[in-house]
Amino acid sequence: MDNALKVERPTVTLRELALNKLRDAILERRFRPGERLVERKLCELLGVSRTVVREVLRHLEAEGLVEILPHHGPIVARLDLETVEQIYEMRMVIEVMVVRSCAERIGAADVDLLRVHLDEIRAGFAASDIRRVMRGTSAFYEVLFTAAGKTVAWDVFRNLNARINQLRSYTLWSPGRNVTGPGEMQAMLDAIGAHDPDAAEAACRLHVGNAWAIARQSAAASE
Amino acid sequence: MDNALKVERPTVTLRELALNKLRDAILERRFRPGERLVERKLCELLGVSRTVVREVLRHLEAEGLVEILPHHGPIVARLDLETVEQIYEMRMVIEVMVVRSCAERIGAADVDLLRVHLDEIRAGFAASDIRRVMRGTSAFYEVLFTAAGKTVAWDVFRNLNARINQLRSYTLWSPGRNVTGPGEMQAMLDAIGAHDPDAAEAACRLHVGNAWAIARQSAAASE
């Protein structure tokens, strides 16, 4: 018998809700790198017990968004220039692999979906709405990875991106990026839609390289 | 003032000790994929409270070694063929990047260190001591990544490797691998030592490709 009759259960625990909330708060820079995450204050903020908070902190620690300093408790993970370089380098090799595979195997429906998300990114820039731009960008990349069949790479990619998220708002708002960013993504999309892995790789290298250069500048400025 | 006079403090918590123990137990296949990890039984096994156990499970969940099934509690993460394929693919692109960089910049001291670890791997094979082989292999790769300056990639690599660890014992003990394995690693080491990135990449592709083929076979056999 198929699943049509199966009773669905709510599965969301307080821990899952709190994890999503705290992760989003970190990614939205409501907590700054190096800032202490005091357990009892997080309990007040999130309205849950210390057990839930501690379990959430363990999860974020394993994700690399939180650092535990012995005898000092947790802090929001910091970024140094060297780590930024390495993360963009990883992003480059992963993203190149994915766009090549995508160009080789993507279906027309996913190409259309990519266009939809790219339009949403442009609309976000037009409205100066950074959250809309970031949501559109995440959705665009999720389609890329899923269409390429690379769910493991997507997990690694998201985790790395979360760690450099605080720089991404700089790369997004640097002068002219509202045009060059979507332009570069359009070039990637066109190459993918044309099933041209070499062109997709070239467009990807340009796009990630430019984002990397901007991030390098802003990381150096804030260190 | 330098750190010479600084008083060092013990920083290991019960949680850290328990995390290492449970992770090792999973990697050593004392718990099989799909096996339930019952909290109260882990308390007895590890000799700690449920708080510690739950925090450790959260960490391993974020690392991908444990899956939480709603209303069923945690189980050791399972592996399917598709995930194995993707992990080896990721390993290929990461390892290629690292050996190239290593060939470009490695110092003589680290080349010597790689030789030491490769000798240890050979000795492990000679003694039919799989743990010695795996410790030697981990040490070899840690030197590779560290010499290349790729600590972020090392974290990602170790995490992915942990997930396919259960297959690695198959790849290590397949017929003839005791000779071909170290032989392929020797070829990588020679190319790195000669500062030849192209040769290092070729040797790396051969090595990872062979390990991948064996893992594919054993994953298929156990599904």
Next chain:
DNA sequence: AGTCATATTATGGTATACCATCATACTGCA
């Protein structure tokens, strides 16, 4: 005003209690 000793508060580490829900065992009846 500065320093030092002491008191107090804040904090992370760890254990345990309680509860709701699910799984399993048992009993009674047809």
Next chain:
DNA sequence: TGCAGTATGATGGTATACCATAATATGACT
């Protein structure tokens, strides 16, 4: 003998208590 209802045990989710240690505040003395 099989099935249904009930009881019991197992389990994960969550809260709170307690403790040791570190950080901060305070007061006394010079």
